[in-house]
Amino acid sequence: MARSASICKGKLSPGVQGMRAEPAEMILAMAGRQPQEEPSSVTAHLIAQAKAGDTRAFERLMMRYERHIYRLALRLLGHQEDAQDATQEVFLRLYKHLSRLDEKRELVPWLYRVAVNVCHDLVRRRQRNTMVSLGDVDVDALTESMKTEWRAELAQQRRILAEGLKTLSQNERAAVVLRDIEGLSTEDVARILGSSTSTVRSHLSRARVKLKRFVDRVREGRT
Numbered sequence: 001m002a003r004s005a006s007i008c009k010g011k012l013s014p015g016v017q018g019m020r021a022e023p024a025e026m027i028l029a030m031a032g033r034q035p036q037e038e039p040s041s042v043t044a045h046l047i048a049q050a051k052a053g054d055t056r057a058f059e060r061l062m063m064r065y066e067r068h069i070y071r072l073a074l075r076l077l078g079h080q081e082d083a084q085d086a087t088q089e090v091f092l093r094l095y096k097h098l099s100r101l102d103e104k105r106e107l108v109p110w111l112y113r114v115a116v117n118v119c120h121d122l123v124r125r126r127q128r129n130t131m132v133s134l135g136d137v138d139v140d141a142l143t144e145s146m147k148t149e150w151r152a153e154l155a156q157q158r159r160i161l162a163e164g165l166k167t168l169s170q171n172e173r174a175a176v177v178l179r180d181i182e183g184l185s186t187e188d189v190a191r192i193l194g195s196s197t198s199t200v201r202s203h204l205s206r207a208r209v210k211l212k213r214f215v216d217r218v219r220e221g222r223t
Contacts, residue, residue: 042064043061043064043103043106043107044103044104045103046058046060046061046064047061047098047101047103047107048103050098051098051099051101051103058095058098061094061107062091065107065108065111066087066091068108068111068182069086069087069090069091069111069112069115070083070084070087072112072115072116072119072177072178072182073086073087073090073115073118073119075165075177075181076115076116076119076123076173076174076177077119077122077123082122082126085122086115086118086119086122087115089118090111090114090115090118093114093118094111094114108184109184109188109191109192112178112182112184112188112192113191113192113193116174116178116192116193120170123170160214160215160218161211163214163218164210164211164214164215165177165211167210167211167214168207168210168211169203171193171195171203172203172204172206172207172210173207174193175189175193175200175203175204175207176203176204176207176208176211178192178193179200179204180204180208186200186201186204
């Protein structure tokens with residue numbers, strides 16, 4: 001397994017309006033990104049090559065998804081070093097699990113499920129209560145031509161969202177990050193969290209109401 005450890009080792013690449021919008025839209029806008037769809041045919045090809053022993057194919061898989069996993073871990077854990085550790089552990093588990101992967105199935109839900117479990121393990125092991133900090137959220141979507149005020153406003157909204165996420169329970173936080181920020185379907189979120197879709201919808205409903213109230217209080221200067 002030394003080979004897998006060496007493959008997964010090294011530096012990971014870390015990867016607005018409408019505060020009055022509907023809660024789910026508000027959360028996505030404040031996160032400053034739109035979810036991207038997985039190019040499944042390319043991924044399936046890379047998985048097949050990696051299963052055949054092509055280490056470069058596995059490295060390409062890491063490059064394709066490590067930023068997404070790091071960003072998710074950072075939102076759930078709130079610490080850069082912990083997020084990096086979690087990301088490395090996710091891809092180490094992917095390497096160990098390669099032979100059992102079905103390249104016909106989408107990889108992202110599997111990676112997210114493993115990432116959530118790894119993050120929960122870290123939280124339990126280190127007994128941390130604070131899980132979210134978006135200070136280093138990926139800003140690749142922002143262009144060089146963006147005005148300074150717009151960037152400042154977006155940064156402020158991310159800080160507000162980060163503080164709002166801290167008010168949620170662990171299950172509410174995971175559900176809203178996966179569904180409203182990462183853009184997964186309710187069914188995928190349920191599979192990742194090992195819950196029913198009705199439970200996920202319940203977590204989402206409570207989380208969105210709490211976040212909306214928190215943002216409103218911030219806007220009114222009551223926090």
